[in-house]
Amino acid sequence: MSEVSTSIRKDISLYCSSCGASFPPDMRLLACTVCGEPLLVKYGEISTNPHMEIPVYSCNALVSLGEGNTPVIKMDKLGSRLPCGNIFAKLEFMNPTGSFKDRGTAMMISVAKGFNIANLVEDSSGNAGSSVAAYCGKAGITAHIFVPSSAPQPKLDQISVYGAIAHKIEGTREMVTDAASDFVDEKGYVYGAHKLSPYFLEGTKAFAYEIARHNLGEMPEHIIMPVGNGSLYIGAWLGFKELIFKGVISKMPKMHVVQASAVKPLVNLFSGNRKEEPIGITVAGGISVSNPPRSKLIGEILLETGGHAAAVDDEVILEWQKILAQENGIYCEPTSSSAFAGLEYLIRDGIIAKKESVLVAVTGFGLKDNLYI
Numbered sequence: 203m204s205e206v207s208t209s210i211r212k213d214i215s216l217y218c219s220s221c222g223a224s225f226p227p228d229m230r231l232l233a234c235t236v237c238g239e240p241l242l243v244k245y246g247e248i249s250t251n252p253h254m255e256i257p258v259y260s261c262n263a264l265v266s267l268g269e270g271n272t273p274v275i276k277m278d279k280l281g282s283r284l285p286c287g288n289i290f291a292k293l294e295f296m297n298p299t300g301s302f303k304d305r306g307t308a309m310m311i312s313v314a315k316g317f318n319i320a321n322l323v324e325d326s327s328g329n330a331g332s333s334v335a336a337y338c339g340k341a342g343i344t345a346h347i348f349v350p351s352s353a354p355q356p357k358l359d360q361i362s363v364y365g366a367i368a369h370k371i372e373g374t375r376e377m378v379t380d381a382a383s384d385f386v387d388e389k390g391y392v393y394g395a396h397k398l399s400p401y402f403l404e405g406t407k408a409f410a411y412e413i414a415r416h417n418l419g420e421m422p423e424h425i426i427m428p429v430g431n432g433s434l435y436i437g438a439w440l441g442f443k444e445l446i447f448k449g450v451i452s453k454m455p456k457m458h459v460v461q462a463s464a465v466k467p468l469v470n471l472f473s474g475n476r477k478e479e480p481i482g483i484t485v486a487g488g489i490s491v492s493n494p495p496r497s498k499l500i501g502e503i504l505l506e507t508g509g510h511a512a513a514v515d516d517e518v519i520l521e522w523q524k525i526l527a528q529e530n531g532i533y534c535e536p537t538s539s540s541a542f543a544g545l546e547y548l549i550r551d552g553i554i555a556k557k558e559s560v561l562v563a564v565t566g567f568g569l570k571d572n573l574y575i
């Protein structure tokens with residue numbers, strides 16, 4: 203491993219939230235060597251200033267494309283379908299590569315640059331791959347992106363146009379991960395997997411800081427989003443925790459998870475369903491993750507925050523994609539409209555009351571996916 207550049211904070215370590223083991227920062231260490239759980243970043247000291255803690259020294263060390271500070275709009279045209287007066291949408295697709303991934307990628311690639319990494323390997327359903335491709339291009343790092351050959355063409359195109367080397371793999375999403383990890387072993391490159399990288403979560407943490415800064419009247423009582431590996435979900439929770447510690451906010455929102463009915467390991471975990479289920483196919487490709495590596499932590503966050511995990515059918519996901527586009531001018535991918543399908547379910551089930559405030563993350567842009575409607 204090359205020498206640690208001065209841009210990486212000296213007071214950080216990596217730690218395991220499951221067994222408490224801690225390790226020096228390293229781009230190659232992605233799981234606890236004691237128990238195998240993925241790791242998180244720990245800061246020696248968290249200041250009480252309202253700024254976010256980041257693992258690099260200064261903002262100048264950030265490889266940035268202007269990510270974050272996405273707009274929040276009030277959803278006032280959901281009518282009888284969602285009879286809830288206080289629904290806000292945070293338009294994550296307005297990030298530079300069209301999805302929420304960019305804050306996480308900016309941080310992960312800044313750290314990679316700090317470690318003088320020359321080649322980085324990522325596997326993705328498409329959005330993380332295109333985000334990593336863009337930021338690596340800017341950082342002068344060669345990106346090797348492993349994607350399913352069935353990924354939507356616009357995402358495959360985006361990866362190539364940014365200049366990354368796209369490795370298209372036939373088969374399941376798990377086969378894509380296996381191919382990436384074999385390639386890492388063979389070449390000795392760094393595996394910058396967004397689903398495992400602790401630094402990626404330090405970037406998505408900014409989502410929470412932005413919510414606290416938005417002038418919404420009060421902090422939303424509920425946050426809801428599509429969750430596959432949980433890189434926004436966990437990052438947002440880390441951010442809210444930091445904000446509570448710093449005294450910026452007083453209460454943790456309830457953090458809800460939405461998954462597709464065809465691939466719902468987190469919903470099964472939440473409801474205690476331990477039966478092995480066949481994995482199906484869904485239009486929500488971004489959350490088609492059968493075995494999320496951080497599911498233990500996601501389960502803990504659901505419990506701690508009082509969140510729910512809801513499964514929604516493809517038919518309803520596509521209906522919501524249409525409602526959002528035709529009545530609200532929001533063109534998001536089906537993975538993202540699933541969050542509104544989940545919200546409808548949670549309101550109908552009485553888990554979210556009509557008078558409560560909700561913020562929905564609209565995670566990815568419609569033009570990046572195939573058209574199913």
Ligand SMILES: Cc1ncc(COP(=O)(O)O)c(C=O)c1O
Pocket residue numbers: 301327328329330428429430431432433434435487488489491535537538565566567
């Ligand atoms: C548009 C979109 N939304 C949500 C997600 C889920 O993100 P995560 O797997 O980090 O939970 C993805 C992941 O690829 C995505 O592309």
Ligand SMILES: [Zn+2]
Pocket residue numbers: 218219220221222223234235236237238239
């Ligand atoms: Zn451990």
